[in-house]
Amino acid sequence: MHWNVFWTEKDIIGDMALWAIGDFHLSLGIGKTMDKFGDLWKNHPEKIRKAFKKRVKPTDTVVITGDHSWGRNTAECMPDFEFIASLPGRKIMIRGNHDLFWDAKRTDRLNKGILGDRFFFLQNNFASYKDYALVGTKGYCFEGRDTLEHFIKIRDREIERLRVSFEMAKEAGYEKFIMFMHYPPTSIGENSSLFTKMAEEYGAEQVVYSHCHGIEHFYDSFQGNVNGIEYRLVSSDYLKFKPAKILD
Ligand SMILES: [Fe+2]
Ligand SMILES: [Fe+2]
Secondary structure: OEEEOOOOHHHHHOOOOEEEEEOOOEOOOOOOOOHHHOHHHOOHHHHHHHHHHHHOOOOOEEEEOOOOEOOOOHHHHHHHHHHHHHOOOEEEEOOOOOOOOOOHHHHHHHHHOOOOOOEEEOOOOEEEEOOEEEEEEOOOOOOOOOOHHHHHHHHHHHHHHHHHHHHHHHHOOOOEEEEEEOOOOOOOOOOOOHHHHHHHHHOEEEEEEOOOOOOOOOOOOOOEEEOOEEEEEOEOOOOOOOOEEEEO
């Protein structure tokens, strides 16, 4: 499934931008606030709404890099989806480790279902923005919480999904790529990973990720230019809830 972000010819020639931000951790349906994580998180949906209103135009595209909601299923997440849908811009969703509503084997079902007209769910597919392919997957890194065997199993599955995304875009004729992940591209202390190697193999211009929360984790992985690729952390607390511009 290939999703083109252009709506009309006017949008193509009009003023548009690509943004990214991740880890909203909303709970408008089930009332699990993020207040315990510090003042920054107090009333954070309002901060998100204000930042989007100020920066993002309706013709823009925003990639939201996972951990959307604390809801355990689509019904519990629905108020959060409605909140995200009410923000300006077209939204492309990446799967985070907390996104229990998203059955990884049924992404097509999400895209064809009631949420499919409001969001594009990016996994085993790709989206486009101008002449760029937007590719991505959840990713995985080792955080010392599972066995090495389990880590390798999940990482390899995610690498396969990422390759499918790149290959589909390539087959469709795309030569320019922006790569999105939920997890950081490397585990703490690594200089490279299968994810960074794949970004280099396909010539991704940027790798955009989130998942890392709190100042003690903001530098767990790459930021800035590494081997010609721009790595960018877009966790909402790192960005103070203001979407980061990825492309004009
Ligand atoms: Fe998160
Ligand atoms: Fe996460």
